[in-house]
Amino acid sequence: MESNEIHAGIYQGEPADAGAPVRPAIHTTRHDDERPPQIRIAELFERMQPHRQILQAILEQCDKKPCPFAAVQEMVEGLSANHRSVYSPEGFCDLLERAGALQKVTDKGEPFPEEDPEPRVVVEDGVEYLEPVELPELHYITTDDAKQAMSSTDPVSEVEKLFEKDAHYLPVYKLILTMCAEDGGVAMPALDNAIVNDPLVQSPRCYASRFVTFLESAGAVTWQSSWHITEAGLEGLEMLRDVPAAGM
Amino acid sequence: MLENAVVGNEVEAPSETQVWDLVGQTAHRRAATYGLLSRLYRIEVDKEFLQELKETRFPAKAGNALMDEGYRAIGKFLGGMTAGTELELRRDYVRAFIGEGTDGKSAAYPFESVYTSENRLRMQDARDEVLAIYRSEGLNRSVDWHDDEDHVALELEFMQFLCDKLANAVKIGDFDNAESLLATQEGFLTEHLCNWVPLMTSDMRLFAKTTFYKGLASLTEGYLEMEQELLGELLGTATEDDKQTVI
Numbered sequence: 001m002e003s004n005e006i007h008a009g010i011y012q013g014e015p016a017d018a019g020a021p022v023r024p025a026i027h028t029t030r031h032d033d034e035r036p037p038q039i040r041i042a043e044l045f046e047r048m049q050p051h052r053q054i055l056q057a058i059l060e061q062c063d064k065k066p067c068p069f070a071a072v073q074e075m076v077e078g079l080s081a082n083h084r085s086v087y088s089p090e091g092f093c094d095l096l097e098r099a100g101a102l103q104k105v106t107d108k109g110e111p112f113p114e115e116d117p118e119p120r121v122v123v124e125d126g127v128e129y130l131e132p133v134e135l136p137e138l139h140y141i142t143t144d145d146a147k148q149a150m151s152s153t154d155p156v157s158e159v160e161k162l163f164e165k166d167a168h169y170l171p172v173y174k175l176i177l178t179m180c181a182e183d184g185g186v187a188m189p190a191l192d193n194a195i196v197n198d199p200l201v202q203s204p205r206c207y208a209s210r211f212v213t214f215l216e217s218a219g220a221v222t223w224q225s226s227w228h229i230t231e232a233g234l235e236g237l238e239m240l241r242d243v244p245a246a247g248m
Numbered sequence: 249m250l251e252n253a254v255v256g257n258e259v260e261a262p263s264e265t266q267v268w269d270l271v272g273q274t275a276h277r278r279a280a281t282y283g284l285l286s287r288l289y290r291i292e293v294d295k296e297f298l299q300e301l302k303e304t305r306f307p308a309k310a311g312n313a314l315m316d317e318g319y320r321a322i323g324k325f326l327g328g329m330t331a332g333t334e335l336e337l338r339r340d341y342v343r344a345f346i347g348e349g350t351d352g353k354s355a356a357y358p359f360e361s362v363y364t365s366e367n368r369l370r371m372q373d374a375r376d377e378v379l380a381i382y383r384s385e386g387l388n389r390s391v392d393w394h395d396d397e398d399h400v401a402l403e404l405e406f407m408q409f410l411c412d413k414l415a416n417a418v419k420i421g422d423f424d425n426a427e428s429l430l431a432t433q434e435g436f437l438t439e440h441l442c443n444w445v446p447l448m449t450s451d452m453r454l455f456a457k458t459t460f461y462k463g464l465a466s467l468t469e470g471y472l473e474m475e476q477e478l479l480g481e482l483l484g485t486a487t488e489d490d491k492q493t494v495i
Contacts, residue, residue, distance in 0.1 A: 070331075116325055117324065117328060130305065130306045130320060131305050132301075132304075132327040134327070135330070
């Protein structure tokens, strides 16, 4: 047999000849979304509402000067301690970078190399070897577009929008926010017990989880082993000061 | 008896002892390369192994263009490592070797039977043949191995095993056994690696996205080419065109 002859059943030749599909080249570079960063950033925050707190925290941490990824990772893992998510710290940073909200830089703020570096050639005992090169430590910095988007976003406005949209249930929201403001927060069963007999939630039948989900998406409450009110939630509660709470 | 070995840059008639010494020395290096390749195909690269690879020096001039291309691609990929590299490689391993869907044409399936059976099925004649060969050398599947015996990782590991056995035979002066092992290696290489691995590596270049696994494809193909040349020369089965190996 010739040394290069391939005896492989029906697969003589290129895989395409044997029926293996030739996959189209998928263009997945970071620049395939040509829309302005402001639109991409707004869309990201809209679609990632449950993770808005983490996204904002990353942008705040990387705002003033280049922040090493290790620090971002530690911060995100701390915030995610009570949240199981498919998104890793790298994943969040990647999403923000694609939206134009974060930029990869070196510790000096210079653009981070886009291409993998060529290995260096070292000679030992007259023999040449390839040695992988160490990249500079990865840092992130918040872009000007993100800063502009953040400054024009009022976290309380999301809560306000929720109250406008769901105005019928304001007394229920007030009760839930009041309970979440207590020391130690509150668990869902306690919230359910508090509203179960209220006339507002009988028809259509609603449970506490519905309201908590909307409040969380608006940034008014957060889960830290129990439900706690946020700064935005406190301002929302203040907006409802003249509204009688459910159950009263 | 070995014939017409090429030593250094000149054709000369080495003594039998010199040739066997070189065979023994190269057997260790060959075992290490087979071991590396086997590991890279067996499972995904984990954090610890990735760090080991990062600290490894690869030959800049291995004597084969495909091997040089493969080492360079892998070295370049490792230089660009970030915190997300391990996850990226795990995903690419699945993409390259497991794929998605059930059409049987969505990955570079690392089983000889898939590439040598009529309907791209696993567990065909090839698997039975290699299992018989392993057993003839006193080997059997490990209890920790849950896949087919004609997986490329096992076939490469078998070559590693034979290299270690060869090195030992040379060390104790059992040259008859050493020659028999070389013949076994050449037979296995020709009939159970070079007959299908180049097709698998071609598929790897289609399905893998990272330069790491694309580089592995080149490295594997190039190494098997070099092995064929080397074994052909040592056993005197090489044609005149093949006699270029420098030990």
